[in-house]
Amino acid sequence: DAGITQSPRHKVTETGTPVTLRCHQTENHRYMYWYRQDPGHGLRLIHYSYGVKDTDKGEVSDGYSVSRSKTEDFLLTLESATSSQTSVYFCAIRMNTEAFFGQGTRLTVV
Amino acid sequence: QQQVKQSPQSLIVQKGGISIINCAYENTAFDYFPWYQQFPGKGPALLIAIRPDVSEKKEGRFTISFNKSAKQFSLHIMDSQPGDSATYFCAASIPRGAAGNKLTFGGGTRVLVKP
Numbered sequence: 401d402a403g404i405t406q407s408p409r410h411k412v413t414e415t416g417t418p419v420t421l422r423c424h425q426t427e428n429h430r431y432m433y434w435y436r437q438d439p440g441h442g443l444r445l446i447h448y449s450y451g452v453k454d455t456d457k458g459e460v461s462d463g464y465s466v467s468r469s470k471t472e473d474f475l476l477t478l479e480s481a482t483s484s485q486t487s488v489y490f491c492a493i494r495m496n497t498e499a500f501f502g503q504g505t506r507l508t509v510v
Numbered sequence: 511q512q513q514v515k516q517s518p519q520s521l522i523v524q525k526g527g528i529s530i531i532n533c534a535y536e537n538t539a540f541d542y543f544p545w546y547q548q549f550p551g552k553g554p555a556l557l558i559a560i561r562p563d564v565s566e567k568k569e570g571r572f573t574i575s576f577n578k579s580a581k582q583f584s585l586h587i588m589d590s591q592p593g594d595s596a597t598y599f600c601a602a603s604i605p606r607g608a609a610g611n612k613l614t615f616g617g618g619t620r621v622l623v624k625p
Contacts, residue, residue, distance in 0.1 A: 431611050433612070433613075435615075440519065440617050440618075441617055442514075442516070442599055442615040442616050442617040442618045443554070443599065443615040444615070445612055445613075445614075448612060450611075458612070490553050490554070492553075492613075494611050494613075497542055497544070497559065497603075498544070498556050498559075499544075499546075499554075499556070499613055500553075500555075500556075501553030501554050501555070502553055503551075503552060503553055504551075504552075504553055
């Protein structure tokens, strides 16, 4: 699993509340990514990081922010959760050409 | 705009049959084309990958065929087994070190192999 841990694994939250998902890696990889997975859409990139404090937007970044204050941690925040953000969220690291994914976080916004 | 289009969305094949999944891309800067396999409750895992300088790559029962001029690539699963039942994603990325080293994924194909 390339030392990637996502937390929490499951979360139910109410519309309008902020939510933070955590991705932790143990191998000092430079590149980290947050994807969301929805039926029919595959995995879509939300945000990515190419180093501490270096982040950039992906294709579906609206309503999300990220932070990376340490190499090992990449946080995804839903500033004010909406039902359209109900999804499975995957963190990934990139090692050479290969991407390694965490186990995912299933988020339900009610 | 989806840069990598994958078809079909789902596929049912008999044990021993051939599963074929197709992907088409638009960005000619893509230079790496992996396929990922995902089982329920798990993250995707790399299955096989190809670069555009070759037209075919085979690993065991899995083969990627690549057509650069048509901007298409496909995954063939030979002698499909029930354990191959999973969701498969094609993906593409631009050269390493550029624009965040990102992968762009297709929409996924759910494969069911019937015994």
